[in-house]
Amino acid sequence: xxxxxxxxxxxxxxxxxxxxxxxxxxxxxxxxxxxxxxxxxxxxxxxxxxxxxxxxxxxxxxxxxxxxxxxxxxxxxxxxxxxxxxxxxxxxxxxxxxxxxxxxxxxxxxxxxxxxxxxxxxxxxxxxxxxxxxxxxxxxxxxxxxxxxxxxxxxxxxxxxxxxxxxxxxxxxxxxxxxxxxxxxxxxxxxxxxxxxxxxxxxxxxxxxx
Amino acid sequence: xxxxxxxxxxxxxxxxxxxxxxxxxxxxxxxxxxxxxxxxxxxxxxxxxxxxxxxxxxxxxxxxxxxxxxxxxxxxxxxxxxxxxxxxxxxxxxxxxxxxxxxxxxxxxxxxxxxxxxxxxxxxxxxxxxxxxxxxxxxxxxxxxxxxxxxxxxxxxxxxxxxxxxxxxxxxxxxxxxxxxxxxxxxxxxxxxxxxxxxxxxxxxxxxxx
Amino acid sequence: xxxxxxxxxxxxxxxxxxxxxxxxxxxxxxxxxxxxxxxxxxxxxxxxxxxxxxxxxxxxxxxxxxxxxxxxxxxxxxxxxxxxxxxxxxxxxxxxxxxxxxxxxxxxxxxxxxxxxxxxxxxxxxxxxxxxxxxxxxxxxxxxxxxxxxxxxxxxxxxxxxxxxxxxxxxxxxxxxxxxxxxxxxxxxxxxxxxxxxxxxxxxxxxxxx
Amino acid sequence: xxxxxxxxxxxxxxxxxxxxxxxxxxxxxxxxxxxxxxxxxxxxxxxxxxxxxxxxxxxxxxxxxxxxxxxxxxxxxxxxxxxxxxxxxxxxxxxxxxxxxxxxxxxxxxxxxxxxxxxxxxxxxxxxxxxxxxxxxxxxxxxxxxxxxxxxxxxxxxxxxxxxxxxxxxxxxxxxxxxxxxxxxxxxxxxxxxxxxxxxxxxxxxxxxx
DNA sequence: ACTTAAACGAGACGGTACGTCGCGTCTTTTC
DNA sequence: GAAAAGACGCGACGTACCGTCTCGTTTAAGT
Numbered sequence: 001x002x003x004x005x006x007x008x009x010x011x012x013x014x015x016x017x018x019x020x021x022x023x024x025x026x027x028x029x030x031x032x033x034x035x036x037x038x039x040x041x042x043x044x045x046x047x048x049x050x051x052x053x054x055x056x057x058x059x060x061x062x063x064x065x066x067x068x069x070x071x072x073x074x075x076x077x078x079x080x081x082x083x084x085x086x087x088x089x090x091x092x093x094x095x096x097x098x099x100x101x102x103x104x105x106x107x108x109x110x111x112x113x114x115x116x117x118x119x120x121x122x123x124x125x126x127x128x129x130x131x132x133x134x135x136x137x138x139x140x141x142x143x144x145x146x147x148x149x150x151x152x153x154x155x156x157x158x159x160x161x162x163x164x165x166x167x168x169x170x171x172x173x174x175x176x177x178x179x180x181x182x183x184x185x186x187x188x189x190x191x192x193x194x195x196x197x198x199x200x201x202x203x204x205x206x207x208x209x210x
Numbered sequence: 211x212x213x214x215x216x217x218x219x220x221x222x223x224x225x226x227x228x229x230x231x232x233x234x235x236x237x238x239x240x241x242x243x244x245x246x247x248x249x250x251x252x253x254x255x256x257x258x259x260x261x262x263x264x265x266x267x268x269x270x271x272x273x274x275x276x277x278x279x280x281x282x283x284x285x286x287x288x289x290x291x292x293x294x295x296x297x298x299x300x301x302x303x304x305x306x307x308x309x310x311x312x313x314x315x316x317x318x319x320x321x322x323x324x325x326x327x328x329x330x331x332x333x334x335x336x337x338x339x340x341x342x343x344x345x346x347x348x349x350x351x352x353x354x355x356x357x358x359x360x361x362x363x364x365x366x367x368x369x370x371x372x373x374x375x376x377x378x379x380x381x382x383x384x385x386x387x388x389x390x391x392x393x394x395x396x397x398x399x400x401x402x403x404x405x406x407x408x409x410x411x412x413x414x415x416x417x418x419x420x
Numbered sequence: 421x422x423x424x425x426x427x428x429x430x431x432x433x434x435x436x437x438x439x440x441x442x443x444x445x446x447x448x449x450x451x452x453x454x455x456x457x458x459x460x461x462x463x464x465x466x467x468x469x470x471x472x473x474x475x476x477x478x479x480x481x482x483x484x485x486x487x488x489x490x491x492x493x494x495x496x497x498x499x500x501x502x503x504x505x506x507x508x509x510x511x512x513x514x515x516x517x518x519x520x521x522x523x524x525x526x527x528x529x530x531x532x533x534x535x536x537x538x539x540x541x542x543x544x545x546x547x548x549x550x551x552x553x554x555x556x557x558x559x560x561x562x563x564x565x566x567x568x569x570x571x572x573x574x575x576x577x578x579x580x581x582x583x584x585x586x587x588x589x590x591x592x593x594x595x596x597x598x599x600x601x602x603x604x605x606x607x608x609x610x611x612x613x614x615x616x617x618x619x620x621x622x623x624x625x626x627x628x629x630x
Numbered sequence: 631x632x633x634x635x636x637x638x639x640x641x642x643x644x645x646x647x648x649x650x651x652x653x654x655x656x657x658x659x660x661x662x663x664x665x666x667x668x669x670x671x672x673x674x675x676x677x678x679x680x681x682x683x684x685x686x687x688x689x690x691x692x693x694x695x696x697x698x699x700x701x702x703x704x705x706x707x708x709x710x711x712x713x714x715x716x717x718x719x720x721x722x723x724x725x726x727x728x729x730x731x732x733x734x735x736x737x738x739x740x741x742x743x744x745x746x747x748x749x750x751x752x753x754x755x756x757x758x759x760x761x762x763x764x765x766x767x768x769x770x771x772x773x774x775x776x777x778x779x780x781x782x783x784x785x786x787x788x789x790x791x792x793x794x795x796x797x798x799x800x801x802x803x804x805x806x807x808x809x810x811x812x813x814x815x816x817x818x819x820x821x822x823x824x825x826x827x828x829x830x831x832x833x834x835x836x837x838x839x840x
Numbered sequence: 841a842c843t844t845a846a847a848c849g850a851g852a853c854g855g856t857a858c859g860t861c862g863c864g865t866c867t868t869t870t871c
Numbered sequence: 872g873a874a875a876a877g878a879c880g881c882g883a884c885g886t887a888c889c890g891t892c893t894c895g896t897t898t899a900a901g902t
Contacts, residue, residue, distance in 0.1 A: 547807065
């Protein structure tokens with residue numbers, strides 16, 4: 001009779017877990033990441049500090065969980081619209097993103113996550129995968145469809161990962177360093193530039209050196 | 211014309227100032243920004259804490275000063291090479307930048323500055339102007355020269371600020387979120403994409419809405 | 421009248437009980453009372469904390485039980501030797517006691533019990549009765565025999581309880597406050613002083629007031 | 631000119647020191663030693679915890695200082711009265727002591743100090759010297775005077791330290807273990823017994839062994 | 841050279857938060 | 872239904888730094 005085949009279930013309190021994530025979410029928006037403390041989270045959540053330390057290794061890890069939607073399993077992938085008009089589709093999504101940047105709640109969250117990555121780089125892969133991942137994959141999927149439709153160039157030299165970064169990188173860079181407004185015009189320009197760069201036959205001639 | 215005749219000149223100790231900036235610089239590289247404390251700076255510099263608080267409003271302000279080269283007056287602008295081959299010039303500079311990203315000291319500094327901006331957004335303009343500014347202006351200047359040489363498109367719809375962000379934004383984005391390697395191939399691709407986007411007549415046809 | 425016929429027998433685990441008392445005993449000797457914790461007892465005993473709280477009201481109560489010999493019912497009273505030579509008998513027992521004070525295990529236990537009494541005075545009667553009681557009664561019984569043999573004074577003014585305290589009080593006082601060595605000479609002196617005080621006709625002349 | 635001959639004075643805040651000692655004193659009386667915490671002391675004193683840890687190694691050390699009168703330099707020795715009537719003098723002082731034992735404040739202090747010694751035996755010498763010392767020396771001095779007056783026995787076998795313990799040991803023992811009331815009668819009995827033991831020629835005949 | 845006022849090093853101060861330990865209660869599962 | 876296991880809310884621990892505040896002690900200007 002093989003008895004102890006039970007891996008000692010951790011019997012975690014769902015109530016406490018949700019209270020902690022909610023408190024964290026609210027506190028980041030209210031006070032900002034710089035003022036976020038474990039003690040404040042615990043107090044707001046009506047929870048002992050130890051309960052936080054028991055389940056998360058750091059403040060940043062709590063925050064990442066707090067910023068993810070609840071049912072974020074791996075099957076829940078998002079899709080960009082595909083009307084056949086790539087430029088319009090991208091501009092539609094990026095304009096919505098631009099609007100989000102104007103939302104204090106959104107930028108507070110992004111600020112917090114970015115700061116956390118910089119202070120604790122070991123969290124970067126987790127953020128990249130769980131937070132950015134779905135979005136990046138959605139963009140890439142849409143570009144792939146466009147590629148197959150012949151709207152943008154094909155070939156080994158057309159790296160769609162870079163193409164996605166061409167759309168989002170400037171946006172984040174401008175936001176982070178406050179280099180200019182994140183307007184609809186701005187994101188339209190980004191889309192226009194990016195699609196021009198991806199136009200079939202666009203990058204064929206270019207000098208280089210080692 | 212003997213103007214501001216300085217009635218109460220602040221007899222500031224140059225020795226202390228340099229010791230503080232050097233200590234800050236060293237500590238960021240050794241321990242990282244997250245472990246940087248005013249007390250550690252003061253101790254390392256052999257300086258009283260008050261001397262730091264007397265001359266800088268915050269830890270971030272000290273850090274910005276610590277990371278700027280000493281003779282960084284406003285007249286010292288840098289220039290990109292101009293061999294006539296825009297792609298080669300850009301790739302040369304960006305490959306050097308890519309190499310810098312591989313340097314722990316460089317990335318530690320960049321990490322620290324970026325974190326500081328996120329935690330204290332009021333410092334962003336200062337960093338944008340004094341740290342990034344010269345670089346951004348140099349890129350823009352080179353693109354402007356290329357524009358005048360007819361290598362890249364002209365016109366109101368060609369925003370060179372955005373063009374510069376197209377080169378640097380993806381680079382920082384990829385670095386910050388650890389999305390992939392910062393290789394010479396990568397920056398070459400960025401230059402190729404960007405120049406393709408900027409090629410005369412590239413962005414003329416594109417749908418849009420709203 | 422068949423009284424307490426135990427209708428709801430508390431299915432108490434003897435194994436757990438002994439493990440708890442043993443663990444407590446061992447931990448006090450190893451780490452000292454100051455480091456004794458319920459969690460440590462439970463862990464060492466391989467027992468849930470609740471099992472301790474179920475059967476004892478406090479840490480001190482566990483300790484008292486842990487320090488009593490197992491078959492310490494009320495019928496087990498001890499006796500001092502009675503060779504007819506009171507001084508020799510007392511010195512014999514007290515010298516053995518003095519030797520015990522030199523034993524780290526003994527003094528650790530005494531230290532723990534005394535501390536417990538001071539921190540939780542409600543336990544004092546229990547300790548006085550169950551721990552000290554048998555010893556005190558044995559001394560008093562021996563003195564009573566000596567009194568009846570005419571070796572020490574009789575009368576209402578000869579309080580044998582005080583006489584016993586005269587023997588043991590100084591010993592504990594000296595030990596607790598580390599006022600001097602607990603040697604055979606010392607306890608001999610105590611016995612000599614005490615017997616001198618108790619000698620028939622000793623305390624008849626003495627002034628007093630109020 | 632030898633400059634640095636100054637031993638870098640610690641610049642300690644007298645205000646904080648007094649506030650800490652007063653708060654400790656008050657808290658012991660109000661809540662008892664078992665509930666005394668560094669945090670409560672700091673809060674009551676309006677002081678940072680670090681200020682306590684900076685100047686005292688432990689809670690017990692603070693307490694000892696808190697319980698000593700302020701001007702407790704080594705020259706401030708106390709004397710027992712000396713009317714020529716030793717028994718009356720001793721009874722007078724011990725009756726006052728008995729009254730103190732009835733005072734909740736006094737017994738709370740004594741309880742706290744005793745507990746501290748038991749939990750941290752390394753403090754025992756300090757307590758013995760600074761707290762008990764003056765009292766013990768005063769008793770011994772009075773007995774010495776009586777000895778020289780011929781009231782009590784002289785000789786090498788008359789250890790006045792033990793004599794003092796004969797007076798105080800039983801008192802503390804009875805108090806600690808709650809063995810009986812600390813009445814005037816009780817202390818009178820102690821004095822009578824002790825003086826009977828010390829009477830010239832009292833301890834000459836007594837058997838012994840080993 | 842002498843005076844004098846600031847800046848300086850040192851570090852104590854009242855605080856806040858850290859991450860850990862143990863409390864006594866509770867909940868779940870096993871025997 | 873007691874027992875093991877251990878999560879829970881809570882309170883205190885002792886430490887690290889914060890930013891402010893004295894302390895003497897340089898130190899450089901302006902007599």
